[in-house]
Amino acid sequence: NNSWGGGGYSAQLQDAIGRAAQKDILFIAAAGNAAANNDVQPNYPANYSTITAAGYEAVVSVASLTDSGARSSFSNYWASTVDIAAPGSSIYSTLPNGRYGTYSGTSMAAPHVTGAVALYAAEHPEASAAEIRAALLASAAATASLGGVVQTGGRLDIGALLDIAPGPPSPVDLIAGSAATTATLSTSVPQASSIDFGGDQDWLRLTLAAGWRYEFAMDAAQGSS
Numbered sequence: 525n526n527s528w529g530g531g532g533y534s535a536q537l538q539d540a541i542g543r544a545a546q547k548d549i550l551f552i553a554a555a556g557n558a559a560a561n562n563d564v565q566p567n568y569p570a571n572y573s574t575i576t577a578a579g580y581e582a583v584v585s586v587a588s589l590t591d592s593g594a595r596s597s598f599s600n601y602w603a604s605t606v607d608i609a610a611p612g613s614s615i616y617s618t619l620p621n622g623r624y625g626t627y628s629g630t631s632m633a634a635p636h637v638t639g640a641v642a643l644y645a646a647e648h649p650e651a652s653a654a655e656i657r658a659a660l661l662a663s664a665a666a667t668a669s670l671g672g673v674v675q676t677g678g679r680l681d682i683g684a685l686l687d688i689a690p691g692p693p694s695p696v697d698l699i700a701g702s703a704a705t706t707a708t709l710s711t712s713v714p715q716a717s718s719i720d721f722g723g724d725q726d727w728l729r730l731t732l733a734a735g736w737r738y739e740f741a742m743d744a745a746q747g748s749s
Contacts, residue, residue, distance in 0.1 A: 603677075648690050664684075
């Protein structure tokens with residue numbers, strides 16, 4: 525759980541989160557409290573990505589909801605960089621020195637998601653981090669205030685999450701646009717990528733071992749380019 529934020533991009537922190545992802549560790553982050561669009565104004569650490577480092581996305585960015593299901597007025601948002609929402613307004617919680625108090629913020633929302641992930645991991649100890657993340661996002665409860673505002677369009681639903689068996693993670697787009705690609709495609713799960721437009725070039729760099737037969741299939745939706 526990463527209920528913190530502030531400051532600009534850090535290559536060292538990006539590398540650290542990437543190394544954690546390689547060890548099958550999810551990074552649940554508070555989306556931020558500036559009522560800002562994280563696509564336009566990146567908020568760190570929620571805007572880091574591990575796709576290049578680990579071949580899957582380990583970061584989960586969490587927005588905040590009120591108890592009526594509305595997006596909290598302070599919560600950062602946007603559909604391609606914020607993943608899911610959870611309660612974060614007026615949350616009763618522990619404070620230092622044996623005290624209790626009520627606080628609001630995406631820092632209060634992220635731990636709900638972290639706790640749900642821990643419950644799921646306990647119930648499905650064989651699930652990978654990528655599989656857990658996929659189940660988390662697939663189980664989000666559609667919420668009117670979140671349509672087009674977070675990637676899932678929904679809020680955390682622990683009951684629905686625990687009913688989902690682990691499955692392959694969602695495909696990620698990893699085909700590079702030049703021969704200099706350093707991206708890695710996993711051979712264990714199907715992965716999708718897009719051909720941008722007619723006449724451009726999309727590259728796959730392959731390292732093949734002698735003595736094996738290889739078959740490659742490229743499939744596209746009917747009528748696509």
